[in-house]
Amino acid sequence: MKIDGTHYRSIWRTAEGRVEIIDQRWLPHELRIVALETRADVAAAIREMWVRGAPLIGATAAYGVAVQMAHDPSDASLAETWEVLHATRPTAINLRWALDEMRRILQPMAPADRADAAFRRAGEICDEDVEINRRIGENGLAIIRDIAARKGGGRVNVLTHCNAGWLATVDWGTATSPIYHAVEAGIDVHVFVDETRPRNQGAHLTAWEMNHHGVSHDLIVDNAGGHLMQHGEVDLCIVGTDRTTARGDVCNKIGTYLKALAAQANGVPFYVALPSPTIDWTVSDGVREIPIEERGQDEVTHVQGRLEDGRIGHVLISPDGTPARNPAFDVTPAALVTGLITERGVAEASAAGLAAMFAERAVG
Numbered sequence: 032m033k034i035d036g037t038h039y040r041s042i043w044r045t046a047e048g049r050v051e052i053i054d055q056r057w058l059p060h061e062l063r064i065v066a067l068e069t070r071a072d073v074a075a076a077i078r079e080m081w082v083r084g085a086p087l088i089g090a091t092a093a094y095g096v097a098v099q100m101a102h103d104p105s106d107a108s109l110a111e112t113w114e115v116l117h118a119t120r121p122t123a124i125n126l127r128w129a130l131d132e133m134r135r136i137l138q139p140m141a142p143a144d145r146a147d148a149a150f151r152r153a154g155e156i157c158d159e160d161v162e163i164n165r166r167i168g169e170n171g172l173a174i175i176r177d178i179a180a181r182k183g184g185g186r187v188n189v190l191t192h193c194n195a196g197w198l199a200t201v202d203w204g205t206a207t208s209p210i211y212h213a214v215e216a217g218i219d220v221h222v223f224v225d226e227t228r229p230r231n232q233g234a235h236l237t238a239w240e241m242n243h244h245g246v247s248h249d250l251i252v253d254n255a256g257g258h259l260m261q262h263g264e265v266d267l268c269i270v271g272t273d274r275t276t277a278r279g280d281v282c283n284k285i286g287t288y289l290k291a292l293a294a295q296a297n298g299v300p301f302y303v304a305l306p307s308p309t310i311d312w313t314v315s316d317g318v319r320e321i322p323i324e325e326r327g328q329d330e331v332t333h334v335q336g337r338l339e340d341g342r343i344g345h346v347l348i349s350p351d352g353t354p355a356r357n358p359a360f361d362v363t364p365a366a367l368v369t370g371l372i373t374e375r376g377v378a379e380a381s382a383a384g385l386a387a388m389f390a391e392r393a394v395g
């Protein structure tokens with residue numbers, strides 16, 4: 032997307048062949064671009080969330096395989112790279128999907144041919160992600176347009192959680208793509224941006240995206256969403272996902288489940304933007320089968336921001352040594368999901384709905 036007139040993706044390869052990313056840890060205060068020169072750089076970037084968001088994690092891992100193949104294209108190196116990068120974060124299925132895809136195309140090749148093929152496939156995965164998200168935007172636009180029509184052209188108020196924006200993907204975003212398409216179509220859209228504790232991806236990243244693209248929005252604390260829905264101020268929710276099961280259970284950033292419960296209690300449509308590589312066809316019961324990442328206690332006991340002296344730092348918000356739990360995701364059962372906005376259309380959140388939309392992939 033455009034930042035001050037310059038078009039950015041979240042990850043790209045330079046003309047000189049370097050893999051570069053926006054290091055999202057410094058947003059919204061600094062736009063820092065870093066090169067990922069080694070497999071270790073890529074592993075750190077995913078594990079420490081320099082990049083994050085399921086599709087972007089997958090794309091970054093794909094380039095991580097390519098970077099390593101340029102260093103050592105042996106069978107052992109390919110096998111080890113799958114293990115090293117797969118161990119970085121457990122929940123987003125796109126990581127495994129991308130690593131499996133790279134191994135599928137590279138394993139049969141002569142080692143000497145692997146690096147070029149890996150960079151080419153990683154670039155294709157990025158381009159495919161952009162097109163998938165663009166189509167999710169078109170399919171989600173139809174939903175927003177319908178609500179606008181029912182409101183006589185009045186403002187459509189969308190609540191979103193965490194960052195499922197272009198910063199979570201290669202471009203467009205998933206949950207934000209329908210919003211960007213609606214704004215481009217001239218529809219009056221307003222976005223309630225959940226700050227999304229503990230890492231505040233909404234406050235840091237989604238608000239930054241909304242600012243740069245001139246999208247009307249309010250930042251809200253996570254606990255305000257139910258109140259706004261209760262008072263009729265939210266027309267629909269659109270969120271992203273890190274892994275959606277074959278029956279439509281949705282794993283997403285911690286707090287999504289609570290928003291879905293509030294939406295159901297108040298008759299607010301709850302949509303999930305779902306690119307097909309984020310579907311895990313091997314699992315059905317999301318609550319029991321999806322591994323939930325438990326991150327460090329310091330993310331809960333501290334918040335990051337710009338300090339009074341201008342430096343970006345962390346502030347302790349609890350007594351020294353306060354113990355904390357930090358599950359990074361939760362699972363919203365399919366029954367709470369109004370629809371899954373995929374690149375092929377809006378699917379019912381059910382095994383039958385996904386099987387109908389992706390007949391070639393569904394098993395059983």
Ligand SMILES: CSC[C@H]1O[C@H](OP(=O)(O)O)[C@H](O)[C@@H]1O
Pocket residue numbers: 083084085086192193194195196199200204205206232270271272273283284285359
């Ligand atoms: C389009 S996937 C976005 C998804 O990823 C985020 O998690 P994280 O920032 O920890 O990678 C969050 O769950 C978003 O909805």
